[in-house]
Amino acid sequence: MCSQAIERWFAAEARNLPWRSNRTPWRSLVSEFMLQQTQVARVLERFEPFLERFPAAKDLAVADVQEVLSMWQGLGYYRRARNLRCAAQAIVTEFGGEVPLDVDALLTLPGVGRYTAGSIASIVGRRRVAIVDGNVTRLLARVYCDGGIPEDRSYVNRMWSRSQALVEESEFPARLNEGMMELGAVICTPTSPSCDVCPLNDRCQSLSAGCVAEIPPAKRRANRAVLHHHSVVIRRRGKLLLERRPESGLWAGLWQAPAIEGDGELSGGELADQLGFPVERLARLGSITRQLTHRTVHIHVHVADLASGVRMPEVDGRKWVRDADLSGLPLSSAALAVLAVPGAAAC
């Protein structure tokens, strides 16, 4: 009964999103990767260009990682882009180029977990399987007035059990699952939900108990460690010196102005000593701060000239690029912000 109320609501209220029209398994897989921990509005900017460049799994499977990262620029969590490429390769080698539609097969793909597998299998493959994401968790916690702790495994298991029960009584599992997510996204929102127009407001236990605002409780987050990056913008003959970050960790494999990273601040002399190559006229331009999920990164932006007479040939992980060619390389939003600091731009 709960299921059908959600299905009716979704059939009438669904937004027209690009991955819902022309819904092929491949388009759905790409959208699911992009939507992991990422809001719809941000995905909308990147979805169609990515699909145009990689219209099928076989196209992404043979693509260069750097180009894939470039197409992912601005979305964050860049490991998803690498996983999606690896998944595309597995789809080609293991599944004949077609995205599998069974949960067990989907779970073998890198970057595909319980939620993503269930979403593809139910919405595209029409399988009767459950899904639980952030939206569904909030919706179910409120409907059943579950004041538990989101970090507890038993809490997560309860959500999957409830979702499974709803799917089993559902008339259209695909519509139910998508409807639960949409309902959570536009009605049962984290703050100030629109209970007055919610199709479940006649059976929501939190609403009748008056505790909607307290459920679910905020996830506790560890304090963010503070990092200091010291970036140096260096130009010569109209080109900008960039380095590629390590293949693991933060912003893995993305490009940036050469930087020294540490726990504290550095004097200009210390920075020059640690750079690994001689610079002249090192000057500090200012600082920017990026708040990440688990870190606060203060980026101190400098400008300098390469010492005269010093050669700095391109090697693996180092490039001289014109500003016009920057768009071809993957840079994090932070790295782009560094280059946008007044005084860092090309003259």
Added chain:
DNA sequence: GAGTCGTGGTA
């Protein structure tokens, strides 16, 4: 179970 991995909007 807790930490890692981005980004930008919102209150």
Added chain:
DNA sequence: TTACCAAGACT
């Protein structure tokens, strides 16, 4: 300004 949050997965 600070904190929370989003169609999570992986270690």
